Amino acid sequence: MTQTGGRAPSRLRDARALLDHGELPPPGTIDPAVCRSWQRCLAAGLHPGSAPAGESSRLGLDGAIDRRHHLLRRARPVMEYLHAHLRDSGSVVLLADQSGLVIDALGDAAFLERADRVALRPGACWDETARGTNAIGTALAEAAPVSVHGAEHFLAPHRFLTCAAAPLAGPDGTLLGVIDISGPHRARPPHALGLIAAAGQMIERALFEAEAAGAVRLRLHPQAEGLGTLAEGLVALSEDGTVIAATPAGRTLLGLCCGDLGRARIEPLLGLPAARLLDQAQAGADRPLTGRTRAGRPLFVRVDPLRRHAVALVPPRPAAARPSRPAPVPQPVASAPEDALAALDTGDARMRTLLDRARRVLGKPIPILLQGESGVGKELFATAIHAAGPRRDRPLVAVNCAALPEPLIEAELFGYAPGAFTGARRDGAPGRIREADGGTLFLDEIGDMPLSLQGRLLRVLQERRVVPLGGGKPVAVDFALIAASHRPLKAEIDTGRFRADLYYRLNGLTLTLPPLRERGDFAALAARLLAEFAPGNTPRLAPGLAVALARYRWPGNLRQLANALRFACAMLDPGETEIDWIHLPEDLAEDLAAPPPPPPTAGLDPAPLRVAMASVIEHTLEAAGGNLSEAARRLGISRNTLYRRLGQRRPARL
Ligand SMILES: Nc1ncnc2c1ncn2[C@@H]1O[C@H](COP(=O)(O)OP(=O)(O)OP(=O)(O)O)[C@@H](O)[C@H]1O
Numbered sequence: 001m002t003q004t005g006g007r008a009p010s011r012l013r014d015a016r017a018l019l020d021h022g023e024l025p026p027p028g029t030i031d032p033a034v035c036r037s038w039q040r041c042l043a044a045g046l047h048p049g050s051a052p053a054g055e056s057s058r059l060g061l062d063g064a065i066d067r068r069h070h071l072l073r074r075a076r077p078v079m080e081y082l083h084a085h086l087r088d089s090g091s092v093v094l095l096a097d098q099s100g101l102v103i104d105a106l107g108d109a110a111f112l113e114r115a116d117r118v119a120l121r122p123g124a125c126w127d128e129t130a131r132g133t134n135a136i137g138t139a140l141a142e143a144a145p146v147s148v149h150g151a152e153h154f155l156a157p158h159r160f161l162t163c164a165a166a167p168l169a170g171p172d173g174t175l176l177g178v179i180d181i182s183g184p185h186r187a188r189p190p191h192a193l194g195l196i197a198a199a200g201q202m203i204e205r206a207l208f209e210a211e212a213a214g215a216v217r218l219r220l221h222p223q224a225e226g227l228g229t230l231a232e233g234l235v236a237l238s239e240d241g242t243v244i245a246a247t248p249a250g251r252t253l254l255g256l257c258c259g260d261l262g263r264a265r266i267e268p269l270l271g272l273p274a275a276r277l278l279d280q281a282q283a284g285a286d287r288p289l290t291g292r293t294r295a296g297r298p299l300f301v302r303v304d305p306l307r308r309h310a311v312a313l314v315p316p317r318p319a320a321a322r323p324s325r326p327a328p329v330p331q332p333v334a335s336a337p338e339d340a341l342a343a344l345d346t347g348d349a350r351m352r353t354l355l356d357r358a359r360r361v362l363g364k365p366i367p368i369l370l371q372g373e374s375g376v377g378k379e380l381f382a383t384a385i386h387a388a389g390p391r392r393d394r395p396l397v398a399v400n401c402a403a404l405p406e407p408l409i410e411a412e413l414f415g416y417a418p419g420a421f422t423g424a425r426r427d428g429a430p431g432r433i434r435e436a437d438g439g440t441l442f443l444d445e446i447g448d449m450p451l452s453l454q455g456r457l458l459r460v461l462q463e464r465r466v467v468p469l470g471g472g473k474p475v476a477v478d479f480a481l482i483a484a485s486h487r488p489l490k491a492e493i494d495t496g497r498f499r500a501d502l503y504y505r506l507n508g509l510t511l512t513l514p515p516l517r518e519r520g521d522f523a524a525l526a527a528r529l530l531a532e533f534a535p536g537n538t539p540r541l542a543p544g545l546a547v548a549l550a551r552y553r554w555p556g557n558l559r560q561l562a563n564a565l566r567f568a569c570a571m572l573d574p575g576e577t578e579i580d581w582i583h584l585p586e587d588l589a590e591d592l593a594a595p596p597p598p599p600p601t602a603g604l605d606p607a608p609l610r611v612a613m614a615s616v617i618e619h620t621l622e623a624a625g626g627n628l629s630e631a632a633r634r635l636g637i638s639r640n641t642l643y644r645r646l647g648q649r650r651p652a653r654l
Pocket residue numbers: 344372373374375376377378379380381485486525529558559560562
């Protein structure tokens with residue numbers, strides 16, 4: 001990390017004079033990172049008087065937004081938080097991709113206008129070769145947080161700016177982009193570099209939390225007290241103890257480089273057996289373990305309890321009784337890349353993990369429980385599991401337990417003997433469970449099954465025999481079982497609405513499908529649906545609308561998205577190829593136009609940034625000798641804002 005603030009302005013003036021003649025200042029005159037950047041700029045043939053370049057086309061910007069949709073989603077709440085706190089300093093908060101192309105901006109309207117004149121806005125590329133030394137481009141080139149102030153900018157038109165930026169790496173170590181604060185150099189927010197570095201860490205943690213949700217996750221720090229703070233390193237392990245993902249802090253603590261991810265084993269890095277870490281994850285124990293780095297330094301480790309959907313690591317034993325009649329022998333599934341499950345992979349990391357887990361139990365007697373909000377695609381997922389498995393040529397029998405009137409469920413599921421009840425068919429009915437023999441039984445909305453029937457279903461699942469209503473001999477059945485519910489069944493047990501023994505019979509592998517707002521593949525999903533609804537002449541989303549849709553909370557999930565896009569396709573005039581606001585269902589357009597909920601959004605803990613902000617204010621106040629007006633001036637915020645931050649009421653007179 002570099003800090004340029006302490007260097008005398010006269011030294012910088014002298015250094016600039018040399019630069020104007022194509023020469024570099026002597027070492028130690030200016031910040032080393034800035035000096036290296038000037039050197040790169042000169043080597044690239046730039047001159048301080050050169051005109052800035054690097055504008056992207058609308059199409060290029062849309063493509064970058066699509067590609068970095070996942071990053072945008074995780075970065076937005078942090079950007080909004082930074083913006084809310086720096087509002088009075090006249091700064092803009094920018095997000096750029098790994099090429100330096102700005103893909104999102106939030107800022108003070110007056111400064112945005114000024115910033116626009118130097119292309120500090122989405123669609124402009126700020127890599128060093130296009131715009132000389134600047135925080136975005138230099139942070140990318142240095143792969144470290146940097147601040148670039150006033151005349152440290154290489155090109156003359158940028159010298160009115162002060163900027164700080166931090167690079168953002170994904171959990172697999174890939175450089176994804178940069179977060180930046182830029183403003184007029186006279187209102188330089190102190191500690192901007194520390195703030196932006198903390199903001200960058202928050203985004204990297206949010207990316208990690210989202211992408212490594214199903215893995216065994218470790219939190220590391222050299223001191224036990226450091227666990228749970230922004231300074232801890234995060235590491236994800238596969239079931240065999242391989243390090244598959246890590247935040248930059250996690251990699252540093254373990255002494256790994258990006259290329260080691262997916263290869264390095266945790267045991268020699270931490271001096272702790274992988275099995276012990278996995279046990280700890282399954283037991284949900286909170287006590288930190290003490291490991292040792294390869295260099296022999298102690299490292300405290302807290303293992304996150306495994307999420308429910310990660311139970312596949314230790315699948316329970318299959319159902320006890322074997323069918324008395326030989327079942328059609330399930331064939332091993334060729335793990336063809338293009339199976340029915342692969343069709344559901346549109347690029348979301350969490351979905352990919354779930355699909356992979358589902359694939360591993362295909363053909364095995366392990367019941368699958370699908371959980372997730374309404375409309376996330378549980379039924380579609382169940383259909384794909386069946387179609388990808390060895391029973392694909394046998395029936396898939398779906399029963400919606402919420403849609404059947406209670407008195408009929410029993411007959412529908414278990415069948416009935418001839419004349420079992422008034423209105424019954426003369427020759428009886430086999431029931432849905434027997435219809436699924438040899439294939440897959442899909443019990444949708446199982447959480448809505450009346451308690452009185454849950455015991456009977458449990459018996460069938462244990463014994464794999466059905467006794468029809470009204471008597472008759474038990475009939476052996478063999479089926480793969482998939483159940484689904486939007487109700488969290490674990491919680492339903494606590495409220496007494498669901499039998500615990502049935503739950504444990506159903507959840508051999510629980511897969512919790514993510515809500516649409518948490519998926520990172522919005523653009524791909526939307527494109528796929530549009531292609532489905534308008535094959536041949538597939539429309540695209542207008543760029544502004546695409547961004548608004550991607551940020552929407554989608555309470556109805558994929559069902560709502562599919563309906564909205566189907567409607568929009570129908571609203572297009574012949575020959576029209578772009579879907580815009582006017583094509584949307586009215587209620588959705590109204591929702592989209594409503595102001596966003598206040599940041600930060602769910603899943604992201606703003607506490608570390610709040611602490612960083614409080615510490616910045618505290619230091620500035622101290623440096624200003626307790627003078628609030630002076631502190632506000634130095635912070636580049638209004639006195640009112642400072643009072644708000646301090647939680648004080650404004651005195652009658654200053
Ligand atoms: N991967 C997908 N790609 C495209 N469309 C999808 C996808 N998943 C779901 N959908 C759309 O969302 C609709 C709802 O999906 P589905 O019925 O599988 O959800 P669900 O989670 O079972 O909902 P509920 O809990 O309300 O029963 C589908 O009809 C389909 O239009």
